[in-house]
Amino acid sequence: MSKNTFTKGVKRQKLWDLPDNEVTPETVFKERRSIVKALGLGALGASIPGYVQAGLFDLFGEETPKNVFQSSELAFQRNSNFQLSQALTPEDKVTRHNNFYEFGTSKQDPFENAQSFQTEPWSLTIEGLVDKPIKLDYDALYKRFALEERTYRLRCVEAWSMVIPWVGFSLASLLKEAGVKSSATHVAFETLFDPDQMPGQKSRLMGGGIHYPYVEGLTIAEAMNPLSFMAVGLYGKTLPPQNGAPIRLVVPWKYGFKSIKSIVKIRVMDKQPPTSWNQLAPHEYGFYANVNPQVDHPRWSQASERSIGEGGLFSAKRIPTEMFNGYGDYVADLYKNLDLRKFY
Ligand SMILES: Nc1nc2c(c(=O)[nH]1)N[C@H]1C(S)=C(S)[C@@H](COP(=O)(O)O)O[C@H]1N2
Ligand SMILES: [Mo]
Numbered sequence: 001m002s003k004n005t006f007t008k009g010v011k012r013q014k015l016w017d018l019p020d021n022e023v024t025p026e027t028v029f030k031e032r033r034s035i036v037k038a039l040g041l042g043a044l045g046a047s048i049p050g051y052v053q054a055g056l057f058d059l060f061g062e063e064t065p066k067n068v069f070q071s072s073e074l075a076f077q078r079n080s081n082f083q084l085s086q087a088l089t090p091e092d093k094v095t096r097h098n099n100f101y102e103f104g105t106s107k108q109d110p111f112e113n114a115q116s117f118q119t120e121p122w123s124l125t126i127e128g129l130v131d132k133p134i135k136l137d138y139d140a141l142y143k144r145f146a147l148e149e150r151t152y153r154l155r156c157v158e159a160w161s162m163v164i165p166w167v168g169f170s171l172a173s174l175l176k177e178a179g180v181k182s183s184a185t186h187v188a189f190e191t192l193f194d195p196d197q198m199p200g201q202k203s204r205l206m207g208g209g210i211h212y213p214y215v216e217g218l219t220i221a222e223a224m225n226p227l228s229f230m231a232v233g234l235y236g237k238t239l240p241p242q243n244g245a246p247i248r249l250v251v252p253w254k255y256g257f258k259s260i261k262s263i264v265k266i267r268v269m270d271k272q273p274p275t276s277w278n279q280l281a282p283h284e285y286g287f288y289a290n291v292n293p294q295v296d297h298p299r300w301s302q303a304s305e306r307s308i309g310e311g312g313l314f315s316a317k318r319i320p321t322e323m324f325n326g327y328g329d330y331v332a333d334l335y336k337n338l339d340l341r342k343f344y
Contacts (some may be wrong), residue, residue, distance in 0.1 A: 023164040066081045073238050074147060075336045076167045082150035089162035091235045093309040098242045098259055099156065101208040102191065102198035105294065110242035117197055117241035119262075124247060128188075128268035131179030141232050141247050145169035149236070155291045157255035157277075160306045166250055169235030180220065180268055187223040188273035189216045189249055190265040210276050216260040217273040217287065221334050227252055227327060247324060253327040286344040288333065291325035292338065295344050 044300060067078040076314045100110035103117075124141065125132040136144060151165045175187070193201060193213035200207035222228060229250040239245040244261025251258045267273070277285035284298055293303045304318050311317035324331050335343075 008320045014050050014326050021087075029302075058091065061301055069149065069236055071237065073142060074167055074233050074236065076147035076149050076233070078149040078237075080206050082152065083149050084153065084154070084163055086163050087310070088151065088165060089309040094162060095240050095242060096235060097162075097308055099158075099256065100242055100244065101210055102200040102212065102214065102262075103242065104200055105208040111175075111240075113199060114241035117245065117262075119241065119246040122246050122264075124264055124266070126174060126178045126266045126268070129181040129184040129270060130175075130268050131181065134174070136145060138246060142238075146172055147232065152229070152252040153325050154250070154252065154256055154259070154323065157257055157285065157289065157297065157302075159297075159300060159304070159307050159321075161300060161321075162308050164234055165236070166229060166231040167236065168231035168247075168250070170226055171228040171230050171249065172226060173267075174225060174230060175268070178268070180224075183222050183270050184257055184268045186220060186269045186272050187218050188267040188269055189260045189263050190267075191217075191260055192262045192264045193216070198263060204254055210280055214260060216249070216258055216275050218258070218266075219272075219334075222251070222331075225331060226333065227330055251332045253291060253324040255285075255291060257285065258289050269289075288335075288338075288340070290331075290340060290344075291321060292323060292344070293321040293341055294323075 033199045042310075046151050052343040067080060069076050069078065080164040086145050092103065097107045098110040099107070100114065103110040103113040112204075120138045122138040122141065124136045126136075147169060149165055149167050151163060153161060153163055155161045171187075191212075192198070195201040195212075198209075198212075201212040218228065229252075230251045231244070234243060239248065241262075244263075247263055249259050258275075260262055272287060275285075277286055277289075278287055291302075296302050298299050302321055305321050306316035308316050310319075322328075
């Protein structure tokens with residue numbers, strides 16, 4: 001376990017529980033939200049960096065609760081179990097160096113081409129082998145589940161990485177609410193298909209050859225693992241379009257392409273679903289795509305990675321890549337009977 005992963009001394013089974021002293025009752029959040037609204041502080045809140053928004057509580061003469069953050073759109077608790085000793089990637093790097101082929105294949109294309117992307121109204125459905133299908137509209141994405149902040153490492157298969165503070169909720173909480181049937185083995189995810197808004201879906205060249213809509217998948221055990229996260233925000237604010245607004249998956253122990261953006265459908269299944277990068281180049285991108293420094297990509301080494309934002313202006317610091325991106329203590333059991341060279 002490296003020093004760059006979880007806070008030391010956290011008990012494994014407790015990792016995903018918010019420590020008791022960080023829990024603020026739901027009603028307190030709601031009251032504060034309406035006060036912020038009534039005072040017209042919404043716009044003010046939105047213009048303040050996420051990390052000082054807790055200071056808004058001072059206006060109400062209350063002691064600022066630790067680890068509670070509030071803006072006009074997001075109210076969340078910081079889960080200190082997921083704070084890393086590694087520095088956060090600067091926000092302008094997180095939002096300007098992206099992979100989102102629906103908006104073009106170069107790293108600055110999503111920032112440049114996604115700004116007018118409409119996310120409201122939105123509809124996310126959870127269907128398939130569930131007891132109770134769920135449909136979440138735009139507002140429900142931010143309100144149906146208690147939001148928390150988790151800082152995760154993101155390792156792209158292209159051998160670069162970032163450290164990003166996400167806001168969201170666990171995928172398991174969503175699946176549990178829908179009630180997964182015992183016959184379920186996999187979960188499939190699908191990105192919005194809207195060529196009028198997503199120019200990469202119109203042109204095979206601009207879209208990098210991917211057959212749209214972009215699809216991804218997890219085994220049911222991976223999906224229920226407490227690390228699998230549905231993100232609706234980053235750096236204390238709602239997701240920018242280029243990062244997968246309004247809701248995207250984040251699976252921190254797998255290569256970034258598993259973390260599918262702008263999701264409209266989640267389908268619980270009894271077989272392995274097709275996945276976009278695997279369909280495009282099966283010998284290069286597997287279904288599992290676990291970060292693994294010992295299994296190289298056919299065209300480059302996966303032993304190390306460029307840490308975006310660390311190092312000079314034109315270079316990035318190279319750091320060793322960790323097995324399961326440093327999350328092995330929490331996920332290695334899922335693969336104990338799997339040959340990770342064969343099932344890459
Ligand atoms: N729909 C969709 N989701 C996607 C992608 C994409 O092109 N389309 N790119 C993936 C890849 S390769 C990576 S590395 C991450 C990048 O997320 P970020 O831009 O928020 O850092 O998004 C993933 N999710
Ligand atoms: Mo990636």
